[in-house]
Amino acid sequence: MGYPNVVDQCIHPTHKEWFSSLASSADPAATLYLYIASSTSNMLSDMSDLENSMVSIINVFHKYSGHKCHLKKADLKDLINNEMSHFMKKVQDSETLDQIFTDLDQNGDLEIDFQEFIALIAMVTSACHDLDRPEHR
Numbered sequence: 055m056g057y058p059n060v061v062d063q064c065i066h067p068t069h070k071e072w073f074s075s076l077a078s079s080a081d082p083a084a085t086l087y088l089y090i091a092s093s094t095s096n097m098l099s100d101m102s103d104l105e106n107s108m109v110s111i112i113n114v115f116h117k118y119s120g121h122k123c124h125l126k127k128a129d130l131k132d133l134i135n136n137e138m139s140h141f142m143k144k145v146q147d148s149e150t151l152d153q154i155f156t157d158l159d160q161n162g163d164l165e166i167d168f169q170e171f172i173a174l175i176a177m178v179t180s181a182c183h184d185l186d187r188p189e190h191r
């Protein structure tokens with residue numbers, strides 16, 4: 055399984071430094087990173103539903119970003135339309151796509167990295183949670 059490699063390739067450079075600076079400390083985040091990076095495929099069969107969902111998010115991102123670890127505008131459109139069609143309206147016009155893309159592209163480099171992509175997942179998941187709360191039924 056390529057998951058630990060994917061984490062290694064795509065983790066943000068600043069985070070990578072941060073993690074390595076904490077590597078010898080008792081910080082839980084550093085421990086988590088080291089755990090993920092050094093785990094074998096045994097980990098994958100023991101994962102919880104939540105952990106499986108996290109891996110699914112990573113895998114979907116890479117299905118559309120490939121090894122470059124960035125989504126171009128067309129990649130983002132395909133991902134939303136193919137993978138999020140029950141939760142988001144299909145993106146059909148370039149104006150809507152431009153708007154979503156610009157909102158997500160926090161550093162303005164005209165690519166969506168994983169950190170920026172996860173913000174979309176967080177927003178949509180949060181919106182679903184709000185709709186699913188009993189007082190909204």
Ligand SMILES: [Ca+2]
Nearest residue numbers: 159161163165
């Ligand atoms: Ca960007």
